[in-house]
Amino acid sequence: MSLRVSIVGASGYVGGELLRLLLDHPHVSIIQATSARNAGRYLYQVHPNLRGRTNLQFVHPDTLQPCDVLFLALPHGEAAQAIERYASLAERIIDCSADFRLRDPAVYQxxxxxxxxxPAWLERFVYGLPEVNRAALTGARYASGVGCNATATNLALLPLVEANLIDRSRPIIADVKVGSSEGGATVNEASHHPERSGAVRSFAPVGHRHxxxxxxxxxxxxxxxxITAIELVRGALATVHAFASRELSEKELWQAYRTFAREQPFIRIVKERQGIYRYPEPKILAGTNYADIGFAYEPATGRIVSICAIDNLMKGAAGSAVQCMNLMCGFAETTALTFAGLHP
Amino acid sequence: MSLRVSIVGASGYVGGELLRLLLDHPHVSIIQATSARNAGRYLYQVHPNLRGRTNLQFVHPDTLQPCDVLFLALPHGEAAQAIERYASLAERIIDCSADFRLRDPAVYQxxxxxxxxxPAWLERFVYGLPEVNRAALTGARYASGVGCNATATNLALLPLVEANLIDRSRPIIADVKVGSSEGGATVNEASHHPERSGAVRSFAPVGHRHxxxxxxxxxxxxxxxxITAIELVRGALATVHAFASRELSEKELWQAYRTFAREQPFIRIVKERQGIYRYPEPKILAGTNYADIGFAYEPATGRIVSICAIDNLMKGAAGSAVQCMNLMCGFAETTALTFAGLHP
Amino acid sequence: MSLRVSIVGASGYVGGELLRLLLDHPHVSIIQATSARNAGRYLYQVHPNLRGRTNLQFVHPDTLQPCDVLFLALPHGEAAQAIERYASLAERIIDCSADFRLRDPAVYQxxxxxxxxxPAWLERFVYGLPEVNRAALTGARYASGVGCNATATNLALLPLVEANLIDRSRPIIADVKVGSSEGGATVNEASHHPERSGAVRSFAPVGHRHxxxxxxxxxxxxxxxxITAIELVRGALATVHAFASRELSEKELWQAYRTFAREQPFIRIVKERQGIYRYPEPKILAGTNYADIGFAYEPATGRIVSICAIDNLMKGAAGSAVQCMNLMCGFAETTALTFAGLHP
Amino acid sequence: MSLRVSIVGASGYVGGELLRLLLDHPHVSIIQATSARNAGRYLYQVHPNLRGRTNLQFVHPDTLQPCDVLFLALPHGEAAQAIERYASLAERIIDCSADFRLRDPAVYQxxxxxxxxxPAWLERFVYGLPEVNRAALTGARYASGVGCNATATNLALLPLVEANLIDRSRPIIADVKVGSSEGGATVNEASHHPERSGAVRSFAPVGHRHxxxxxxxxxxxxxxxxITAIELVRGALATVHAFASRELSEKELWQAYRTFAREQPFIRIVKERQGIYRYPEPKILAGTNYADIGFAYEPATGRIVSICAIDNLMKGAAGSAVQCMNLMCGFAETTALTFAGLHP
Incomplete structure (x- = not known):
């Protein structure tokens, strides 16, 4: 029997990805997709890729009904305001916004x-990155989403952190390149195509919340x-510069990355000596839930450049959210997340 | 029990798409993927999207073994030269090249x-467009591939042809816009990124073989x-200008398109009065097997603009080929071809 | 002594190009650039390429003062509403909108x-395409702008029309590919980068006003x-399909194009047998005032494909407007329009 | 009287830019442009933007004649091999390769x-960055070119270095994003458009020679x-992360940048509180000789993010070379380098 799933804020890009994934999920049925602005329109009128896949229409959020799993894909701040209402409607909630990601209310502020x-809800939500919280997510009732830039940066750093290879006294620089879908579906002057196309925009040189x-x-x-916004729609590449805590061999680094990737269905290590795709490349990850990670090492200086590529809307948002749902509900973790990606 | 499938010429872009699709096909197993140049390399070293999906390596074409279904994804001319050999190895053959598409040897010449x-083989091959040859393909042994520009043009024209709405005495102009993957995986000066990026290249204003x-x-x-090559990797859009054979209402045109699309699992009619995606858009078809068709009509002049969008590597090549295989082998026609495509 | 020039509507893309060109024009001085919305801001805060080139600030249109030459770069309809006021302020006016392009009020309606x-002003304005109206523009007081798609189409057709080579009884199809700057600087849902990037959008299959x-x-x-909108910011390529009125040799066609191009400083014929740039390519025209034209001919069917590439903001708007001003004011026609364009 | 100038290696991208600039230079005449491969072809057959600007043809390098100023735009290593010959032919030489950039032969090795x-020639060449070597370049006989990534990084760092604001004990990370033209005009698998388009390629995470x-x-x-290669043809953006040597106010930083930019005709400081173009943006620099620099500062951590944008083929190569020539020959420094760049 299928679980009944609803998506609040389904007209945005993360909402659209949730719809795409969940429509093909064998163990769930979408019962409602809300959008205040698009209520009454067919899903495919907003997400044209869903044409012929569903005849569901957007409903107004006020009409939200009880369901088994509720996905929230709202602008930051809105989920937290109404969390009691949502919790009264659904057994399980996955919130894709930033509202429940941080444990410490002071850090949030x-x-x-x-x-x-x-604030009382912060501890009820598990941070929705299965690669670090798989056990806690299994069977959990509430999971937060993840920040896309944070996820690319975290997955670049974690192999080194877990193997304790980073000199924590020296600065770690994460220079993330991102596509325009990260800004969401709402139009603004900065997203106007003649301005945004071909840009290399220093979007957040300092001060990014992730x-x-x-x-x-x-x-x-x-x-x-x-964070630098580049010509790309989907994708984020974190180039993370850190320094080794001691002299390292490349073999030790390989081992650290392999250890981290072990039993992680969506982590792949990419480090080739030849060919075009020697390091992680977000271009080939569009639509997939993979996080590809790789590294370069400079023995003379001890610098490690750890690189992680993801699709910001997938592993950086909707894909991780569905992965969380799979763990929370006892489904196979990769269910509905098996698209291989395209080349070229 | 799985059918044993091999792919000859698997390092090209069509070969790569065949691999991607067939690796996820529940009723077949890939036993060999040949590439003279890449023999011994892992598939994912050429097609990086297949990393973690298979540990198969390319083999030299000389080592090709008997199999149930053989896909040929070779440069034009090579399949026909060796068709006897291939036919001795496989019960069923789907040739993606242009070698067996034309019925008439004189037209070929x-x-x-x-x-x-x-030439004797020409009549044994069914032209591999299920939308016109479904019955003939069902259970067939040999199918040709389709030309991508031809397919976009044909699917734009067929609703009108079948409803007999075109004035055949007036010229029909098919202006096709295509992405760079149509040129294949082989490097040349025209495909050098600094030259090709952002180009609007009149690739074949006249004389295209399709x-x-x-x-x-x-x-x-x-x-x-x-044919005009534009900034795009995957995708073809045919804008076909024809003239109505008589006064038409838009309703009649809708009926013609709907009649054509009926029972065609991969044909969708796209014609909206509002929103961004009013007509077929190749951008959202990347990786899918859909052919989206739509039209505009100008009563004052009788001009019908019929528009078809496809992914040239999918519906225009590998996707149609797998759809043919499904029909030839008695599988459900849409098996392994259900990816919805991405938005944005 | 410099002529005093003002630009009304200077914050749009055509206004920005006028500013760029006129700032480098040796015989004019910009005295005012109006923008209701940006009054008080420096020009370079809207047009960042002008940083360090001028310290002029936008002024409110209500403060417009008398000048020698007035450029109007307003949304369609606004110039005509206030033409009497503008004419009272300036000896010469060049209106870049569509308001004064058509001779016949009935056609306008x-x-x-x-x-x-x-309507009385329609006959006072010379249509601002120097390639057809050079004599009338010389010394003229009022010139209209040109439509960018119209200009690409006209310049593709004129060599054939002037040589009387087109069969007028058969349809002529002009399929124009355009960049996103054609939509202007105002943000809308269709111009949102994640949607517009990589699109091949059938913007106006029928019914375009040009x-x-x-x-x-x-x-x-x-x-x-x-009109099809493609991935491109600047540029328009008209692919015009016409049929010859009689049997033609390629030599006759060459002659027709050469005759048309003779003494036209911004028309170049592009038709090469080899190399990457065999036909006109808008990519290399960004920022230039050139219209490159070329053709392909199919003797068997009589089809002529005439191709014209322009930068829609230059030859299709601001460049032609400055060229008109040069003629109206007795300057050398190419003054301030000599940028060669970039490769790659 | 014009100086006689020749360009060796004129069919590459740097050579093409030299041709474009020098054809419009009022004080020089191009007498030869060499290309072994293209000898006999018109310049515009390789550089289509030069059509109608010159009827010069490429000549074979063996036919090189004496001239006043010789530009070398050869692959690295070739200029040094034949420097005696070149010096016997020309009074002044500007070498755009890496051959004469480094002072110390050991560092070169x-x-x-x-x-x-x-090696004896190393000290005769002045490093061709006018912003640091203006005095030495004035009247000089020999100048080297500059590396494009080096130039973006140097110009981001120099304001801080000259004001002595950097903590030299902490690492400085320069993360440079570059376009595909940096790879030159020679085709290779990595530059094949279907692979390169949309890529975010970690081209040189460590070990770049610049x-x-x-x-x-x-x-x-x-x-x-x-170095990360992104979707872009022209342009380089250096994001340089450094740490302040002491507590700083933003005002002090502004002062450092302003001091550096003073009297530098091609340096602009870009740091806006609002609008789309708040930081340096390579997109609007295509074809210009500007280096735009800006910064962000994070008082809590002392991190300074210094940002420099250039056109890699201009300020990063040919533009700086012509600027050097102007200084070497006593011309106004900005001659032939005044193109403002395009928006959008």
Whole structure:
């Protein structure tokens, strides 16, 4: 018997990806997809890739009914405001926004500029990155989403952190390149095609909020994050520069990455000596849930460049959310997430 | 029990798509993928999207073994030269090249410049477009591939042809816009990124060979084809200008398109009055087997603009080939071809 | 002594190009650049390429002062509403909108849906395409702008029209591919980068208003226009399919194009037998005032494919406007329009 | 009277830019443009933007004649091999390759893997970055070119170095994003459009040779360089992460940048609080000789993110070379380098 699933905020890009994935999920049925603005329109009128896949129409969020699993794909701040209502409607909730990602209300206030509206809920939500929280997510009732830039940065850092190979006294620089879908479906001057096309925009050289998630997940306190928006729709590539805590051989690094990737169905190590695709490349990950990670090492200086590529809407948002649902509900972890990606 | 499938010429882009599709096909197993140049390398070293999906290696074409279904994804001319050998190895063959698409050896000679090397085989091959040859393909032993530009043009024209709505005495202009993957995986000066990026290249204003396939499939004799290469990797959009044979209502046109699309699992009609995606858009078809068709009509002049969008590597090549295999082998027609495509 | 020039509507893309060109023009000085929305801001805050080139600030349109030459770069309809006021302020006016392009008020009403607000002014404006109206523009007081799609189509057709080589009884299809800057600087859902990037959008398969300009300029009555928006910011390529009125040699066609191009400083014929750039390519015209034209001919069917590439903001708008000003004011026609364009 | 100028290696991208610039230079005449491969072809057959600008043809390098100024735009290693011959032909030489950039033969050997073929010439060449070597370049006979990634990095660092604001004990990370033209005009598998388009390729995470130029120019010993190739043809953006040597106010940083930019005709400081173009953007620099620099500062951590954008073929190669020539020959420094760039 299928679980009954609803998606709140289904007209955005993360909502659209949730719809795409869940429509093909063998163990769930989408019963409602809400959008205040698009209520009454067919899903495929907003997400044209769903034409012929479903005749579901958007409904107004006020009409939300009880369901088994509720996905929230709302602008930051909205889920927390109404979490009691949502919790009364659904046994399980996966919130893709930033509202329940941080454990510490003080950290939330520091980065988001106001007190958390529902601080008691913070500890009920498991941070939705299965690669670090698989056990906690299994059977859990509430999971947060993940930040896309945070996820690329975290997955680049974790192999090194877990193997304790980073010199924590030296700065760690995460320079993330991202596509335009990260800005969401809402039009603004900065997203106007003649301006955005071909741009290499220093979107957040300092001060990006995802740093809070990186510090929480990695335990590091010396990470510096910069985000550059490039010509790309989907995709994020984190180039993370760190320094080795001691002299290393490349073999030790390989071992650290392999250890991290072991039993992780969506982590692949990419490091080739030849060919075009020697390091992780977000281009070939569009639509997939993979996080490809690789590294380069410079023995003379001890610099490790750890690289992670993801599709920001998938592993960086909707894909991880569905992966969480699979764990929460006891489904095989990779269910509905097996698209291989395209080349070229 | 799985059918044993092999792919000859598996390092090209069509070969790569065949691998991607067939690896996920529940009723077949890939036993060999040949590439003279890449023999011994892992598939994922050439097709990086297959990393973690298979540990198969390319083998040299000389080592080709008997199998149940053989896909040929070779440069034009090579399949026909060796068809006897291939036929001795496999019960069923699907040839993605142009070698067995044309029924008439004289037409072949006219367009390809030399006598067909195996003319007796031409009539054994069914033209591999299920939308027109479903019955003939069901259970067939040999199917040809389809030309991508031909397919976009044919699927734009067929609804009108079948409903007999075109004035055959007036010229029909098919202006096709295509992505760079149509040129294949072989490097050349024209495909050098600094030159090709952002280009709007009048690749074949006249004289494109796919016209022969259009004439064969539609029975029209007044079609004029032009190909323009644009900034795009995957995708083809045919904008076909034809004139109505009589005064038409838009309703009649809708009926013609709906009649054509009926029971066609991969044909969708796209014609919206509002929104961004009013007509077929190749962008959202990357990786899918859909052919989206739509139209605009100008009553004052009788001009019908019929529009078809496809992914040239899928519906225009590998996707149609797998669809043919499904029909030839008695599998459900859509097996392994259900990827919905991405938005945005 | 410099002429005093002002630009109304200077914050749009055509306005920005006028600023760029006129700042480098040796015989004029920009005295005012108006923008209701940006009054008080520096020009370079809207047009970042002008940083360090001028310290001029936008002024409110209500403060417009008398000047020698006035450029109007307003949304369609606004110039005509206030033409009396503008004419009272400036000796010479060049209006880049569609308001004064058509000679016949009835044709204006047919295409723009309402009666022309100042029909008496239509005959005072010279259509601003120097390639057909050089004599009339020389010393003229009022010039209209040109439509970008119309210009690409007209310049593709004129060599054939002037040599009387087109069969006027057969349809002429103009399939124009355009970049996103054609939609102007105003944000809308269709221009949102994640949606617009990589699109091949059938923007106006039928019914585009520029057809009126094509009919007026070429005298043809059988032209059919379709516009497809592709991945490109600047540029338009018209692929025009026409049929020869009689048997032609390629030499005759060459002669027709050469005759047309003679003494036209911005027309180049592009038709090469080898190399990457065999036909006109808008990519290399960004920022230039060139219109490159070329052709392909199919003797068996009589089809002529005439191809014209322009930068829609330059030869299709601001460049032609400055070229008109040069003629109107007695400057050398190419003044301030000599940028060669970039490769790659 | 014009100086007689020749360009060796004129069919590459840097050679093409030299041709474009020098054809419009009022004080020089191009007398020869060599290309072994293209001898006899018109320049515009390789550089289509030069059509109608010159009827010059490529000549074979063996036919090189004496001239006043010789530009060498050859693959690395070739200029040094034949420098005696070139010096016998020309009073002044500007070499765009890496051959004469480094002062110390040992450093050359370290980075380029073999002994320098003409070490005595190293000290005769002035490093061709006018922003640091203006006095030495004025009247000089020999100038080297600059590395494009090095130039973006150097110009990001120099304001901080000259004001002594960097903590030299902490690592400095330069993460450079570059376009495909940086790879030159020679085709290779990595530049094949279907592979390169949309890629975010970790081209040189460690070990890029331009670091040698950065160390030489800045005197810093703690710089770490990584190069990522993104979807872009022209342009380089250096995002340089450094740490302040002491507590700083933003005002002090502004002062450092302004001091550096003073009297530098091609340096602009870009740092806006609003609008789309808040930081340097390579997109609007295509074809210009500007280096736009800006910064962000994070007081809590002391991190300074210094950002420099250039056109790699211009300020990063041909533009700087012509700027050098202007200084060497006593022309106004900005001659032939005044193109403003395009928006959008």
């Amino acid at each position: 520091q980065w988001y500029g106001s007190a958390h509206p529902a 740093l809070a998630e990186v510090e929480q997940v990695t335990g590091l306190r010396n990470v510096h994050l910069s | 006219q367009w390809y410049g030399s006598a067909h090397p195996a 016209l022969a396939e259009v004439e064969q499939v539609t029975g029209l004799r007044n079609v004029h084809l032009s | 047919q295409w723009y849906g309402s009666a022309h607000p100042a 057809l009126a300009e094509v009919e007026q300029v070429t005298g043809l009555r059988n032209v059919h226009l379709s | 370290q980075w380029y893997g073999s002994a320098h073929p003409a 670091l040698a130029e950065v160390e030489q120019v800045t005197g810093l010993r703690n710089v770490h360089l990584s």
